[in-house]
Amino acid sequence: MASAAEQLAASINFGALSKATELKKRIWFTLGALVIYRLGTYIPSPGIDPVVMEQIFEQQAGGILGMFNMFAGGALGRMTIFALNVMPYITSAIIIQLLTPIYPALEAMKKEGESGRKKINQYTRYGAVGLAALQAFGIAVGLENMAGPNGSAVIDPGLYFRFTTVITLTGGTMFLLWLGEQITQRGIGNGISLIIFSGIVANLPGAMASTLELGRTGALSAAFIVFLLLMSVAVITFIVFMERAQRRIIIQYPKRQVGNKMFGGENSHLPMKINPAGVIPPILASSLLLMPLSVAGFSGGAGPDWLVWITSMLGRGQPVYLLIYLGLIIFFAFFYTTIVFNPVDTADNLKKHGGFIPGYRPGSNTADYLHFILMRLTTVGAAYLTLVCLLPEILISRFSVPFYFGGTSLLIVVSVTMDTVAQIHSHLLAHQYEGLIKKSKLKGRRG
Numbered sequence: 001m002a003s004a005a006e007q008l009a010a011s012i013n014f015g016a017l018s019k020a021t022e023l024k025k026r027i028w029f030t031l032g033a034l035v036i037y038r039l040g041t042y043i044p045s046p047g048i049d050p051v052v053m054e055q056i057f058e059q060q061a062g063g064i065l066g067m068f069n070m071f072a073g074g075a076l077g078r079m080t081i082f083a084l085n086v087m088p089y090i091t092s093a094i095i096i097q098l099l100t101p102i103y104p105a106l107e108a109m110k111k112e113g114e115s116g117r118k119k120i121n122q123y124t125r126y127g128a129v130g131l132a133a134l135q136a137f138g139i140a141v142g143l144e145n146m147a148g149p150n151g152s153a154v155i156d157p158g159l160y161f162r163f164t165t166v167i168t169l170t171g172g173t174m175f176l177l178w179l180g181e182q183i184t185q186r187g188i189g190n191g192i193s194l195i196i197f198s199g200i201v202a203n204l205p206g207a208m209a210s211t212l213e214l215g216r217t218g219a220l221s222a223a224f225i226v227f228l229l230l231m232s233v234a235v236i237t238f239i240v241f242m243e244r245a246q247r248r249i250i251i252q253y254p255k256r257q258v259g260n261k262m263f264g265g266e267n268s269h270l271p272m273k274i275n276p277a278g279v280i281p282p283i284l285a286s287s288l289l290l291m292p293l294s295v296a297g298f299s300g301g302a303g304p305d306w307l308v309w310i311t312s313m314l315g316r317g318q319p320v321y322l323l324i325y326l327g328l329i330i331f332f333a334f335f336y337t338t339i340v341f342n343p344v345d346t347a348d349n350l351k352k353h354g355g356f357i358p359g360y361r362p363g364s365n366t367a368d369y370l371h372f373i374l375m376r377l378t379t380v381g382a383a384y385l386t387l388v389c390l391l392p393e394i395l396i397s398r399f400s401v402p403f404y405f406g407g408t409s410l411l412i413v414v415s416v417t418m419d420t421v422a423q424i425h426s427h428l429l430a431h432q433y434e435g436l437i438k439k440s441k442l443k444g445r446r447g
Contacts, residue, residue, distance in 0.1 A: 023188075023427045030187030033179055034198045040082045040175075041075035041199070045168050047161045048079045048143070052153045056146050073199025081172040083139070084132055085199065086180065086192050088173055092127030094280065096120060097339055128177065129170065136169035137162060188427070189420035197416040200409050228395070232410070235388060239414045242384050245274040247377055249370075251355045268355070270346075272373060275381035277336040279411045282389045284336075285328035286408060289321065322393065326386050333382035334375075343370035385411075 044050060057069070057077045069076040072085035100106040100120075109116035143165075144157040154161055180191030187194075211228065214220040248269040347367035356362045360369045389407035 023424070026186065026188045026427070027424075030183055030189065030194065033183050033187060033191075034194065037082070037176065037179060037195055037198065038073065038202060040172065041073050041080050041202075042078065043081050045079050045081055045083065046164050047155050049151065049153055049155055050078065052147070052150050053077075053079050053143075055149060056153055073202045075199070079143075081168050082176060084135055084169050084173045086173065086176050086195055088132035088135060089124065089128040089177055089192065090283075092124050092131055094284070095127060096124050097336075101339060101342075125177065128173065132170040132173040133166050136166040139169065140165035188423055189416070193412075193416045193419070197413060200413055231391075235391070235407075235410055236414055238384075239388060239411060240418065242274055242381075243415055243418060246271045247274070247373060248272075249373065250358060251350065252358055253353075253355050270350075272341075272377055273381075274377055275333075275384060276341055276374070276378065277333045277381065277385075279408065279415060280336050281329045281332035281382070281385055282408045282411065284332045285325055285389075288328060289325055318397075322390060325393065326390060329386050329389060330382045333385060334378055337374065337378045337381075341374060343367045343374060346370055 054077070072083060072087070075082040075085060096106070100110055106120065109119050112119075140162040143153045144161070146153045176195060177192070180195055183189065183191030183194055211220065211225060215222055215225045248271055251268045251270050253266060253268070344367045347363060347370060350356065350366060351362040357366055357369060360366050385407075388411065392407045392410075
């Protein structure tokens, strides 16, 4: 298991960064694009009363709306043009990944390489447009039925309001997808992940201020706030270690003779992450579990008796809620891992390239061994996800800690930060290699 300290020990060389002109341009482009995104989270969608909307959202923030508002950087709570953020695209991408093993056409596209990947990405965008339009229409209908102490959330309900809301929110999502692609191509890091990351980080100061306000009013003790901060640091350290941890399986290649020379015979390794599913299981589990709460909120508590009963049983922090949440995280961890990693395909690829695992015959024996290792790693990863996600849920329900200290948000922030820093290191390393190549060419000319 690789040490997390080995992965993160090297810090960014700011002296080399100052000389890497291309890298500086990429960083400035990324920052500029994120500023544009943050400005868009304050442009209101037409036909909404912002005062009434704020009052209503304070009542609904405990459901799935609160989680989506966290991903949207507060845009959903203000009902702005970026209210849906990139969540329709994330949902579409997950659906495509789940359907790929089922439909042979998608499986064939996946094996086509770069051209197949482009086709799958295009289908994912089409799915994102449809999901965004459907969600926007549902939000428009739900807003027309919602009212606060100062009146209705919609100034002029009707068909025109629904049409403009669908166009506005869908267009906002498509613009963010384009912006994310520009960041990926011309900036640093994965654009979609950075957009979600910036939305979460932008709300952290407000969450910290809310926590300190609870301490000032006496709702939280000073000792508990210090404990909360220390626990956050400990959880972040634990996430870094688990996300960097790997099980390295030794792969050996046989020697082969070509003419009078021997080639091959070297050893390599197959890295397998402790948490192959990433942050997907908590997102899916939260979405499914909090859906009844949001439906009950949109209905104003006037829904059927069974919905009211389910809502009361699934209150955040309740034993039934925590047990189902735990079960869903474990289920999606195993289910999603089987989708993203196929031991049979991996064993076949090793066999084609002449590689084998010492002590196991190529083919079915290797696939069985990889499946055995994968299930053990997924068990550890599922336990890690449940621990990271359930502890904040208890704090949120018992002590009214802001939602941004949730396990899902910490997982996203830490993972995106590590990936972005790794890309910066790779750019710096490439810049150093370019400098060495230029120096060697100059010496060769002088010589």
